[in-house]
Amino acid sequence: MTIRIVFLGPLADLAGEQEREVAGPLDWAGLLALVGPEVAEQLQVDRVNVACAGKVLADKTALAATDGDEIALLPPVSGG
């Protein structure tokens, strides 16, 4: 079992991939270290959200993903 990280919208361009699988568990510091400096910088912007296991985190720095979870990195939305 692993954790899947999904990059949405412009973050996928920045990461150069749409998703990646990593070994769990994973916290906020671990995530920042994994995604590369450009994506890490974006993740620290207020309007960029993180979802874990289908829920948008109220406090993304409290991320605590375990094996089998999917983490989604959500840049500011464009609207419908």
Add this chain to the structure above:
Amino acid sequence: MRDIRLLTEMFIPGTLIGQFSNANPGLGGICTFVGEVRSEGGVEALELTHYEPITLPGMHGLADQVFDRFDLMGLLMVHRVGQLRPGEPIVCVSAASKHRRGAIDAVAFCMDHLKSRAWFWKREKRAGEWHWIETRAEDYADLARWDNQ
């Protein structure tokens, strides 16, 4: 009657609205908004990305708010994802109610929230190149006007 959907293929708004109207017998009025892809600025195509676990649940959450806030009989909220061409419908919101005010306000509320809160990422192709789009300041202002009501 509540019908909330994401569609991956082109749709004909009139067909959806006809079915929606029939599904709400006894209604006093229907208000409908249809958004289409603009062709201005040399836009060749528009692509909408969503994230399955939160986009549709988010639209259902918006529908819950709308039913709590307005006196409605029914709500139709349909949104496209994938690639679209100029002139194609991208969103259709229709509200049915006994009296006009509920339906008109519900549609405006839905659209203002969809434009700046819904989980969609949009990019447009101009001169063969894709460009990501962010929510406009006007869209945030349109949303803010509901805060004090």
